Amino acid sequence: MPATAPPTFASLFDWRLPFSLPGSFAPNPGWTFGNVVINTTNSRAPQVEQAIVGKLSYGRQLGKVIEAVEVLCASLKTDRGDPRITAFEALADEVREIKQSMAADRLSQLKRELEQLRAQDPTAWKKLVASSG
Structure with missing residues (x-):
């Protein structure tokens, strides 16, 4: 009995439309x-x-x-205690806090990446420092 080759990664995801006439299928651009x-x-x-x-x-x-x-x-010249305005201002404050938190996280990530570059590729690190003035 001949040995069969194991399936390839690509063949696991191979699929065919139930019809194959060119131009007969317009996919939804979703x-x-x-x-x-x-x-x-x-x-x-x-x-x-x-x-x-x-x-x-x-x-x-x-x-x-x-x-x-x-x-x-x-x-607005209306009462600043309007609950709709208060709720909106709270939402805006929360969005601002999230953005500030994410910016701090991103700075920490950049610092780690730069430290890795300096340790792993000193030549690239020196080029980067020289180019940043």
Whole structure:
């Protein structure tokens, strides 16, 4: 009995459409962002959304909206104790705290990476230091 070769990694993921006529299948241009799926079911223009998020993330868009609403809230002549404004300001503060925390985490990560570079590749480290002025 001839020996059969074990399956390759690629063959484990090999799949075929139930039909193979060229041009008979137009895939949905859907995509995911975290738990959010953007496709023609929940968006009139998923390609537009994908292009926007590709250039300006949801976080960046939301950050700009929060900044603008903060300016509007600060300029209101109404009672500053309005619970909707208070809730929004708390949200904006929480977002700001998260951003500051993440920035500190990123700085720590960069420091570790630079220390690794200095230890593992002194020549590259010297080039980097020389180029940074």
